[in-house]
Amino acid sequence: MTGDRGDAGLVLEGVTAGYGGRPVLEGVSMEVRPGQVTGLIGPNGSGKTTLVRVAARGLRPRSGSVRVFGVDPYGVSARRAARLVAVVPQETTPAFSYSVLEMVLMGRSPYLSAWRSGNEEDWLHTRRAMEAANVQHLADRPLEELSGGERQRVLLAQALAQDAPALMLDEPTTHLDIRHVVEVLAVLSGLARRDGRAVLAIFHDLNLASAYCDRLYALSEGRIVSEGTPQSVITRELMWNVFGVEAEVSPAGAAGRPSVAVAPALPLAPRDDSPRAHVIGGAGRGAAVMRLLAEEGFDVSVGVLHVGDTDQVLAERLNLLRVTVPPFSPIDERSADDCRALMAGADVVVVCDAPFGPGNVDNLRLALDAARSGVRTILIDQVPIEERDFTGGEASRLWRSLRSNARSVSGPDEVLAGVHAGRGQI
Amino acid sequence: MLGPRRREEVIPALVVLLVGSCLVAIAAGAVWISPLTSTRLLAWKFHLMARPRHIPEATSVILFQLRLPRVLLAAVVGAALAAAGTVFQALFRNPMADPAIIGVSSGAALGAIAVILAGGGAALDGLGVSGAAFVGALATAFLVYRLARLGPTVQVATLLLAGIAVAAIVSAAISLIMTFSGQQIRSIYFWLLGGLGARGWQALAAASPFVIAGAVISLASARDLNLTALGEERAAQLGLEVERFKRVMLGAGALLTAAAVSVAGLIGFVGLMTPHILRLLIGADHRKLVPAAILGGAVFMILADLAARTLVSPEEIPVGAVTAVLGGPFFLYLLRRERTRAGARP
Numbered sequence: 001m002t003g004d005r006g007d008a009g010l011v012l013e014g015v016t017a018g019y020g021g022r023p024v025l026e027g028v029s030m031e032v033r034p035g036q037v038t039g040l041i042g043p044n045g046s047g048k049t050t051l052v053r054v055a056a057r058g059l060r061p062r063s064g065s066v067r068v069f070g071v072d073p074y075g076v077s078a079r080r081a082a083r084l085v086a087v088v089p090q091e092t093t094p095a096f097s098y099s100v101l102e103m104v105l106m107g108r109s110p111y112l113s114a115w116r117s118g119n120e121e122d123w124l125h126t127r128r129a130m131e132a133a134n135v136q137h138l139a140d141r142p143l144e145e146l147s148g149g150e151r152q153r154v155l156l157a158q159a160l161a162q163d164a165p166a167l168m169l170d171e172p173t174t175h176l177d178i179r180h181v182v183e184v185l186a187v188l189s190g191l192a193r194r195d196g197r198a199v200l201a202i203f204h205d206l207n208l209a210s211a212y213c214d215r216l217y218a219l220s221e222g223r224i225v226s227e228g229t230p231q232s233v234i235t236r237e238l239m240w241n242v243f244g245v246e247a248e249v250s251p252a253g254a255a256g257r258p259s260v261a262v263a264p265a266l267p268l269a270p271r272d273d274s275p276r277a278h279v280i281g282g283a284g285r286g287a288a289v290m291r292l293l294a295e296e297g298f299d300v301s302v303g304v305l306h307v308g309d310t311d312q313v314l315a316e317r318l319n320l321l322r323v324t325v326p327p328f329s330p331i332d333e334r335s336a337d338d339c340r341a342l343m344a345g346a347d348v349v350v351v352c353d354a355p356f357g358p359g360n361v362d363n364l365r366l367a368l369d370a371a372r373s374g375v376r377t378i379l380i381d382q383v384p385i386e387e388r389d390f391t392g393g394e395a396s397r398l399w400r401s402l403r404s405n406a407r408s409v410s411g412p413d414e415v416l417a418g419v420h421a422g423r424g425q426i
Numbered sequence: 427m428l429g430p431r432r433r434e435e436v437i438p439a440l441v442v443l444l445v446g447s448c449l450v451a452i453a454a455g456a457v458w459i460s461p462l463t464s465t466r467l468l469a470w471k472f473h474l475m476a477r478p479r480h481i482p483e484a485t486s487v488i489l490f491q492l493r494l495p496r497v498l499l500a501a502v503v504g505a506a507l508a509a510a511g512t513v514f515q516a517l518f519r520n521p522m523a524d525p526a527i528i529g530v531s532s533g534a535a536l537g538a539i540a541v542i543l544a545g546g547g548a549a550l551d552g553l554g555v556s557g558a559a560f561v562g563a564l565a566t567a568f569l570v571y572r573l574a575r576l577g578p579t580v581q582v583a584t585l586l587l588a589g590i591a592v593a594a595i596v597s598a599a600i601s602l603i604m605t606f607s608g609q610q611i612r613s614i615y616f617w618l619l620g621g622l623g624a625r626g627w628q629a630l631a632a633a634s635p636f637v638i639a640g641a642v643i644s645l646a647s648a649r650d651l652n653l654t655a656l657g658e659e660r661a662a663q664l665g666l667e668v669e670r671f672k673r674v675m676l677g678a679g680a681l682l683t684a685a686a687v688s689v690a691g692l693i694g695f696v697g698l699m700t701p702h703i704l705r706l707l708i709g710a711d712h713r714k715l716v717p718a719a720i721l722g723g724a725v726f727m728i729l730a731d732l733a734a735r736t737l738v739s740p741e742e743i744p745v746g747a748v749t750a751v752l753g754g755p756f757f758l759y760l761l762r763r764e765r766t767r768a769g770a771r772p
Contacts, residue, residue, distance in 0.1 A: 056663055082665030095519035096710030106652055110665035114646040140430065162664070296570045
């Protein structure tokens with residue numbers, strides 16, 4: 001026992017634990033450092049809640065050790081342990097009706113004795129906890145009248161009132177709306193970074209875990225299968241191996257951390273007699289149309305696209321026929337020929353309102369050739385061409401020529417109507 | 427539930443009610459003894475003033491030998507049963523838990539009956555009966571607790587089921603003993619029915635120490651009773667040594683129940699209803715609920731006993747019947763009103 005709080009927060013070493021019979025946790029070692037938010041992820045039944053229970057003196061491990069800031073919680077009184085580690089459970093259903101204030105005051109129990117009621121300090125902690133969890137306006141309301149999200153915040157306030165250096169949360173955001181998710185996670189970050197607490201939170205939402213946690217542990221069938229920074233843990237392999245789902249993992253999403261998107265259900269594979277459509281997109285402007293046409297039963301091809309382009313990523317995921325060139329390269333002769341062939345055999349060509357620069361302006365020439373040779377062409381003319389012309393006027397000139405050879409629609413939603421209207425004319 | 431300010435007034439109001447009901451219960455009976463007379467006689471007893479003149483000796487005898495011990499005994503028994511009910515309800519997280527339901531009352535009765543039979547019914551109010559009742563109550567409480575203990579912890583649902591089963595077995599044992607008790611069956615029967623008549627100062631002296639001890643433990647544990655209402659795991663996370671606390675509180679509940687049963691027999695409804703009604707009025711915070719239940723149980727039992735001995739005077743109704751008749755409808759009324767108004771849990 002070092003007693004040095006800066007030393008280590010919550011440390012589990014080789015913990016094996018269970019409820020009789022097969023152990024739920026096997027040889028789990030982890031470290032929740034002070035000043036950090038550590039996330040625990042894993043499928044249902046992987047042992048996440050049991051791990052929190054073991055760390056909170058609720059289930060003595062069969063082997064291995066637990067240390068909370070150097071102290072073995074099983075070697076001290078429940079009272080002492082409750083001053084070291086606070087837990088926010090998923091849900092608590094009191095047997096009787098308590099007000100929010102009464103609930104939060106119970107968080108001060110480890111500091112109060114039978115005949116001593118709360119003093120100034122207890123009230124201060126209670127008030128701060130209620131403000132941090134944003135429940136101060138609910139103080140006199142009975143718990144059972146509150147919504148799920150409000151109840152969850154009351155439990156957070158109760159745990160915060162414990163003023164413990166280690167805080168563990170079992171799915172703290174499950175019942176919260178998006179605004180309160182952001183608020184509560186900001187509170188947790190503050191508790192870790194500003195107050196130097198060791199925070200461990202179970203997450204089901206992997207994007208939240210990735211965006212808010214400093215470190216992650218992935219638990220599967222009672223064992224830690226991956227640990228480290230979100231970048232190293234949240235991977236396509238983890239999604240498949242641990243959760244059993246195909247998912248697209250972008251290494252740096254909006255938060256600068258990995259973001260996860262499950263793959264959409266693939267549309268039915270096109271048959272030999274499916275109508276063919278070719279989409280000219282780029283920079284994400286073609287994605288909606290691609291998906292729409294694929295779902296409508298078209299055999300969709302795309303191109304020419306640059307590798308790494310958003311439209312190209314989706315086309316790959318939807319398993320569409322695609323013509324690609326390396327990033328930032330101009331369209332070479334071979335790709336142009338491939339694309340020309342695809343368009344010539346298509347029942348319809350859709351030209352999306354993508355930005356056009358020297359690298360892809362040739363797509364417009366190919367489309368114009370196809371349209372002039374009689375291929376039915378639909379032009380999505382939503383964003384004015386002048387705003388997305390990066391060729392110094394060339395793209396605008398081609399676009400205007402296309403207009404007189406194609407049917408213009410004002411957005412991706414109208415493409416299908418355009419396709420069917422065009423058919424009707426024939 | 428009452429508003430926050432009126433909730434604060436409930437305990438002072440109960441103190442006033444307790445004093446008032448004591449004075450009325452002392453006054454009423456075959457002979458009316460006015461509160462002024464009884465106050466003056468009490469002051470004389472406590473050497474505060476000279477023997478008041480013009481008060482017949484008989485009045486003094488009735489006051490000190492009959493009325494006063496009976497009213498005080500009613501208060502002590504009511505307080506004990508209500509405190510025990512509050513403790514068991516919090517401990518088992520179930521508003522239907524009650525000393526009778528989990529078998530502790532029957533256990534106490536079994537212990538007491540065994541001693542009454544062995545002692546030939548002579549020592550009804552003696553310490554022997556209280557002691558045996560306590561042993562019976564404690565043994566039942568822990569038997570139920572052990573039966574319900576399957577893994578490392580006791581699950582409340584199992585505990586309640588085990589309690590109901592043990593209560594049935596103990597009641598059967600009582601019936602069996604009564605069948606073979608010959609001439610004493612009548613006295614045991616009336617004792618079981620519950621009554622506070624002619625028990626005197628001896629019974630009060632036998633019960634009070636246990637009740638006071640049990641009440642002090644309950645009051646000291648009020649804050650932790652709140653925690654157990656959140657569930658055992660949560661209570662432990664908030665710093666409570668749950669297993670030890672459960673054992674202590676089972677002991678305290680058994681002590682309170684045994685003290686009441688040994689001097690007053692089986693009186694139902696007080697332990698179930700008093701905490702229930704008060705929870706509807708002041709909420710479930712045990713720091714207020716436990717003292718309120720102690721006061722409320724005393725008031726309720728004093729009034730129930732007053733009704734029992736005055737309504738069909740000179741005959742007496744068993745006080746247990748009065749508690750049920752008075753308490754049941756009032757309880758149902760409060761329950762319905764609260765549910766329809768707020769949809770709240772009791």
